Amino acid sequence: MQPSSSHHRDETVSPKPSRIDRRQLIAGALTAPLTVPLAVAAMAPAAGAAEDSAPPRRGNRIAVSTYSYWRYRDDSKLTIEQCIDLAAETGFDGVEILHVQMEDESNAALQRIKQRAFRSGLDLCGFSTHQSFVYPDAAKRDENVRHTIHCIELAYALGIPTIRVNTGRWGTSKDFDTLMANKGIEPRLEGYSDDDGFAWVREGLEKCLPAAEKCGVVLGLENHWGLGRTADGVLRLIREIDSPWLRATLDTGNFLENQYEQYQQLAPEAVFVQAKTYFGGGTWYTLEIDYDRVAAILAGVNYQGYISLEFEGQESHETAIPKSLETLRKAFA
Structure with missing residues (x-):
């Protein structure tokens, strides 16, 4: 079809409004009776539509601690690299490293571990160290401060x-x-009180905080044994120290x-969660945990952070760890 020439324009088609016409149109709309835009209002989304369109909450990522493959058993101490390979094969999202399982802390070894995880599509998301500040001897406490700072620097690397x-x-x-x-309960050292112990721990953690801040590594105080056996003990220190670089594991x-009840207490301060399973019966005890x-x-x-599996049962890790992952995936989907 040939285009029409300008003198054959269909006069039934109105020309585009001029700039002035547009202004007049807007002014008219603003002064029109409120009943006019009802059709437009009918097409507007319902009040709750914004909430309905909010993206669904994503499930937590699931990691595995290298401890899960070892559990201090004489027959199963794997290297960190072997644990990374197994974690990738099983389908985890990340790996938490147990410090005492490391065999080489050289920078070259650290970078090989980091590259191994990256090429396997895994995050290195947590690092677990062992230390204690519950010593009357200040020199012993300072030794543990130095050890903790060293582990902060390893995590940073x-x-x-x-x-x-x-x-x-x-x-x-x-x-x-x-x-x-004895369910993690033990007598105090003779001549000392829990208040003495908490003061030593507070002092030790405060000495570690500058390194944590410098490296961007949050200290996650775990509900482990000793003074941190209860949520109250952990929260006492977090609140007394009051630093963004000290939270809870x-x-x-x-x-x-x-x-x-104690999960509920500690959950608001958690930056990391370790999830125990006990297939085959626990090494020291078996705890029933409703992960839903x-x-x-x-x-x-x-809480949107990692859930890190700590398998602590008697069953072989080859079968127990995949079952544990399935349990956690289902609960934290």
Whole structure:
């Protein structure tokens, strides 16, 4: 079809309004009766549509601690690299490194670990160290401060944003098996009080905070044993120190009484969550944990961080860890 020439224009088509016409049109719309825009109002989204269109809450990412493959068993101490490979094969999103499992702390080794995780599509999301500040001897406490700062720097070199730290315990138990038999409770050192212990822990953590801030590594104080055995003990230190670089690592397997109430207490301060499973029966004890209920508690405080599996059962890790991942994926979806 040939285009029409200008003198054959269809006069039934109105020309485009001029700039003045547009202004008049807008002015008319503003002064029109309120009944006119009802059709427009009918097409407007309902009041709750904005809420309905909000993106759904994504599930928590699931990691695995290298401890899950070892569990201090003589027959299963794997290297960090081997644990990374197994985590990738199983389908985890990240890996938490247990410091005492590391065999080489050289920078070259750290960078190899970091590259191994990156090429496997895994985050290095947590680092667990062992230390204690519950010593009357100031020199001993300072030794543990130096150790903790060293671990902060290791985490920084690995690109890990948080490390698990402990309060420490009195050390009056014969051994760890005895401590577990007593549900993590042990006598104080003679001549000292819990207040003495909390003061030592506060001093030790405060000495570590400048390094944590410099490296951008949050200290996650775990509900472990000793003075941090309860949510109240952990929260006492977090509140007294009052620093954004000290928060909580919530371990689901370390509250042996009133566990859900204590999860609820600690959840608002959690920057990392360690989730225990016990397939085959626990190494020291077996704790029944309703992970749907745990997930609801964490969702209630908008916890969006990692859930890191700490398998602590007797079953072989080859079968127990995939089952554990399935359990956590379902609960934290």
